[in-house]
Amino acid sequence: MSKPVSICVIGSGYVGLVAAVCFAEIGHQVVCVDKNEAKVKTLRDGGVPIFERHLPELLARHGGRGVTFTTDLAAAVEQSEAIFIAVGTPQGDTGAADLSHVEAVVSQIARSINGYKVIVEKSTVPVHTSERIRRVMHLNGVAAESYDVVSNPEFLREGTAIVQFLHPDRIIVGANSNRAAGLMRRIYEPLTSGSYYELPNSLPGACSLQCPAKLLVTSAQSAEIIKHASNAFLAMKISFINAVSNLAETVDANIEEISAGMGLDTRIGPSFLRAGLGYGGSCLPKDVAAFQWLAEQQGVNFQLLDEVRRINEHQKELFFNKVRAALWTLRGKRVAALGLAFKGDTDDIRDSAAIGIIKKLLEAGASVTAYDPAAMERAHELLPPSEKLRYAGGIFEAAQDADALLILTDWKEFADLDLERLKQTLRFPIVIDGRNLHQPQQMLDHGFTYISIGRPAIYPPHAGDARKLAV
Ligand code: UGA
Numbered sequence: 001m002s003k004p005v006s007i008c009v010i011g012s013g014y015v016g017l018v019a020a021v022c023f024a025e026i027g028h029q030v031v032c033v034d035k036n037e038a039k040v041k042t043l044r045d046g047g048v049p050i051f052e053r054h055l056p057e058l059l060a061r062h063g064g065r066g067v068t069f070t071t072d073l074a075a076a077v078e079q080s081e082a083i084f085i086a087v088g089t090p091q092g093d094t095g096a097a098d099l100s101h102v103e104a105v106v107s108q109i110a111r112s113i114n115g116y117k118v119i120v121e122k123s124t125v126p127v128h129t130s131e132r133i134r135r136v137m138h139l140n141g142v143a144a145e146s147y148d149v150v151s152n153p154e155f156l157r158e159g160t161a162i163v164q165f166l167h168p169d170r171i172i173v174g175a176n177s178n179r180a181a182g183l184m185r186r187i188y189e190p191l192t193s194g195s196y197y198e199l200p201n202s203l204p205g206a207c208s209l210q211c212p213a214k215l216l217v218t219s220a221q222s223a224e225i226i227k228h229a230s231n232a233f234l235a236m237k238i239s240f241i242n243a244v245s246n247l248a249e250t251v252d253a254n255i256e257e258i259s260a261g262m263g264l265d266t267r268i269g270p271s272f273l274r275a276g277l278g279y280g281g282s283c284l285p286k287d288v289a290a291f292q293w294l295a296e297q298q299g300v301n302f303q304l305l306d307e308v309r310r311i312n313e314h315q316k317e318l319f320f321n322k323v324r325a326a327l328w329t330l331r332g333k334r335v336a337a338l339g340l341a342f343k344g345d346t347d348d349i350r351d352s353a354a355i356g357i358i359k360k361l362l363e364a365g366a367s368v369t370a371y372d373p374a375a376m377e378r379a380h381e382l383l384p385p386s387e388k389l390r391y392a393g394g395i396f397e398a399a400q401d402a403d404a405l406l407i408l409t410d411w412k413e414f415a416d417l418d419l420e421r422l423k424q425t426l427r428f429p430i431v432i433d434g435r436n437l438h439q440p441q442q443m444l445d446h447g448f449t450y451i452s453i454g455r456p457a458i459y460p461p462h463a464g465d466a467r468k469l470a471v
Helices: 014-025 037-044 055-062 073-078 100-112 129-139 161-166 178-192 220-250 255-263 284-297 303-327 353-363 376-382 395-399 419-425 440-445
Strands: 006-010 029-033 067-070 082-085 117-121 147-151 171-175 215-218 334-338 367-371 389-391 404-407 430-433 449-451
Touching: 006 014, 006 073, 014 029, 014 055, 014 067, 014 161, 029 073, 037 067, 073 100, 082 100, 082 178, 100 117, 100 129, 117 129, 117 178, 129 147, 129 220, 147 178, 147 220, 171 178, 171 220, 178 215, 215 220, 220 255, 220 284, 220 303, 284 303, 303 353, 303 404, 303 430, 303 449, 334 353, 334 395, 353 367, 367 376, 367 395, 376 389, 395 419, 440 449
Parallel strands: 006 029, 006 082, 029 067, 082 117, 117 147, 171 215, 334 367, 334 404, 367 389, 404 430, 430 449
Antiparallel strands: 147 171
16 A cells, blocks of 8 residues: 555544544544544544444544544644545525635634645535635635645445445545645555455455546546535436326326336436435535525526425425325324434434424424434434424334324334334324335235325225325
C-alpha cells in the first residue's frame, strides 16, 4: 500500500465518523474533530453514538490507534495533510443548504494552517462552495499556494455506509490542481489498487483486487453537481415508480411485477424502483430542494424537481387516506405502527414518513402503539410518549388488541412476521403495508385484510371493500 496520509476529519456525524474509521481501516492516521465534548468523550471511551452496521467493529479495531477523537481543531489541522469537512449542511428556509457550519470551520482552519494542506468538502454542498471556501481562506490572509480545495462527495447510504465506503460504486474527486488530485489518489489507493481487499481482515463487499474501486477526477464544480444530480435522480426514480403505483392500483395491476419487469432493462436497472411511502431521510428531500434552489438561482427551469417533490408528499397523504378508509373513523381507534426510522437498518428519523403519519393519526384522534428496532429513543424527542402514544418493546406488544397494524419502515424483522401469531394478537386482522413487505396472496390465505401500495387490496370474503367505503 502507498504511504499513509495524515488525515483530519471535522465532524463526527454519520458522514464524518464513517469516513474517519474507514480511512483508518485503509491504513491512514486519522484524527476526528467534533466541538461536542460529550460526543468526543463517548467516542474516546469506546462508545458508538450512531447505529451503523460494522461501526462498532471498526471503532473497536481502530479507536485510540488509527483514529483518535478530539475537540481541538487547531492541533488536528496542524498535524494533517488532508482536512475533510464533514459538518452538517441543514436545509435553510429557502431550500438552499445552510453553510454556516462549513464557513465557521473554514475560518478556523485558516487560523491554524501551517503548511500545504488539501481541504476536502465531504459534506453535501451546492456548486461553487469550493470557490467560497477559497474566498474565506483568502479573507483570512492565507496564501493561495498554501492549500487546495477539493470536492469529494460521499454517496453513502445509511445502514450500509461502511461497506459502501470501502466498496464504492465510484469515488469522485473534484480537484482543480494536480497536486491535490495526487494526494486524493494516494488516500484512496488501497481501494483503487485493490490492495485493501487482499488484507486478511478486510470487510467483504462488491470490490476486489480484480475489480477495484473506480476513481474519477473532475472539476470541483462538476463534482459538486454530480452529488446533487445523483440524489435528485434517485428521488425522481422513486417518485416515478410511486406515480406508476397509483396508476397500477386503478387498473388492478401489481407494482412489484411492474418494477421487476422495468428493472430488467439494464438501461433502467432494478434499484430505487420500490414503491412505498416516498423517500425521506436527511439527504434526498434536502438535496432535491437544494438542487431546485440552485437551478432557480441560475435562471434554469427545472420544474421536474417540483413534481418529484409533489408526488412524494402526495404519496404520504394517499397512504393516510387508505388507513382512514380501512378503519372508517380514526377517533378512538387503536393503531399499531411498525417502524419509525426513514428506512430499515438505521435509527435515523429525519424526514421519516413514519413520523409524519403517526402525527396525523394522533391528530385525527387515534391512539398509536409504535415499535421500531432501533429508532425509538430518537423518536421520543419528536413524539414524546403520552396517553395516546405508547412505545412497545416488540412487534406483538405493539399489535396487542390493535384495530389495525401499519407497516411504515422496511425492517427485515417486519417482513419475517409470524402471521398466524399476528392474527391472534390483533383485535381485527387488518394490515396496511406502506412498504410492500408481504405477499397479498399469503395475507389472504391467513385471513387478513391487506392493503398495500400499487397492488390490489385484499379482503377476505365478507370483509367488505374499504375502497368502496372510502370518503
Ligand atoms: C441517499 C443516497 O441513496 C446515497 O447515495 C447518498 O450518499 C445519501 O443519500 C446522501 O446524500 O448522504 P440515504 O438517505 O441513506 O442515501 O437513503 P436511501 O437508501 O437512498 O433511501 C432514501 C429514501 O428513499 C428512504 O426513505 C427509502 O425508504 C426510500 N426509497 C429508497 C424508496 O422509497 N424506494 C426505493 O426504491 C429506494
